Amino acid sequence: MKIGIINAGNIGLNLAVGWIRHGHDIMLSKDTHPEQLRERARTLALGRGLSETELSRFRYGSLVDAAQFGDIVVMAVYFPRLEHVLEELRRDGVTLSGKIVIDTMNPLNVDASFSHFHDLKFMEHTSVTERLQREFPEANLFKAFNNVPAGLLDIKKWSYGHPPSIIYIGGSSVEDAAQVRTLIETSGFNPQFAGHDLxxxxxLEKLGILMHHLADNEYGGNIGIAIGVFKSLSE
Ligand SMILES: NC(=O)c1ccc[n+]([C@@H]2O[C@H](COP(=O)([O-])OP(=O)(O)OC[C@H]3O[C@@H](n4cnc5c(N)ncnc54)[C@H](OP(=O)(O)O)[C@@H]3O)[C@@H](O)[C@H]2O)c1
Incomplete structure (x- = not known):
């Protein structure tokens, strides 16, 4: 698959490293400090055991280049930067028409003293995914990966246990949902489809709040937790 990553930061890069191993063609882009992207990609990829050959398969471009490159486009933008990024894409006529767009984002905002908070006002009547669908009405929107901390996307960390579930929703067809399912499976995780209703x-964004409360009350504030495996009794 051809995958464009719009902002390869913590989550975008970790996903990209998992996918490049499986032969996907990937273009990385970065919103803030794009000049640091190659070095950050190199550090993370080699740290996760990628070979130089695998690393050399990444392509690099602008946010707009990545949007145009991918048949699948991953939106992994830092929420406070979302409107700037959408403005940049709009200015260059990006429509994402007909593309599968996977939104990994959470509405975690930042205040003047650089403290992060769940933007409950934003969440009252909408979600990031719906915001993206309004911006790109002809794109085929999914939400996935928003409830897994980036550092846990390294499947090697799960070699002694079951990999966590990745709940995903959205898409307009069974075929498109199957493509997203395959992407989740090729990263080694357990896909759980919760339907097409965007x-x-x-x-899924509110689940992020619950995860933070769990982290605070059960795990000493460590957000490095993941949703366990869902299993049906009939299996
Ligand atoms: N991170 C996660 O575990 C995670 C998990 C699930 C969903 N999400 C969602 O996915 C979207 C993207 O999140 P992200 O965490 O991948 O964003 P990100 O692009 O990595 O950026 C987060 C912020 O931290 C800074 N930053 C990132 N890496 C840094 C480094 N090594 N040193 C110093 N500063 C650094 C960024 O600035 P610079 O890069 O310009 O320095 C940016 O201001 C968000 O909507 C988030 O809610 C994130």
């Missing part, structure tokens, strides 16, 4: 992305 308004359910609100639930």
């Amino acid at each position: 308004t359910d992305s609100r639930i």
Whole structure:
């Protein structure tokens, strides 16, 4: 698959490293400090055991280049930067028409003293995924990966246990949902499809709040937790 990553930061880069191993063609881009992207990609990729050959397969471009490159486009933008990024894409006529767009984002905002908070006002009537669908009405939006801390996307960390579930929703067809499922599986994780209704992305974003509360109350504030494996009794 041809995948464009719009902002290869913590989450975008970790996903890209997992996918390049499986032969996908990937273009990375970065919103803030794009000049640091190659070095950050190199450090993370080699740290996760990629070979120089695998590393050399990454392509690099602007946010707009990545949007145009991918048949699948991953939106992994820092929420406070979202409107700037959308403005940049709009200015260059990006429509993402017909593309699968996977939104990994959470509405975690930042205040004047650089403290992060769940933007409950934003979440009252919408979600990031719905915001993206309004911006790109002809794109095929999914939400996935928003409830897994980036550092846990290294499947080697799960070699002694079951990999966590990645809940995903959205898409307009069974075929498109199957492509996203394959991407989740090729990263080694356990895909759990919760239907096509994009308004359910609100639930997935609220799940992020629950994860933070769990981290605070059960795990000493460590957000390095993941949703366990869902299993049906009939399996
Ligand atoms: N990170 C996660 O575990 C995670 C998990 C699930 C969902 N998400 C969602 O995915 C979207 C993207 O998140 P992200 O964490 O991947 O964003 P990100 O692009 O990595 O950026 C987060 C912020 O931290 C800074 N930053 C990132 N790496 C840094 C480094 N090594 N040193 C210093 N500063 C650094 C960035 O600035 P510079 O890069 O310009 O320095 C930016 O201001 C967000 O909407 C988030 O809610 C994130």
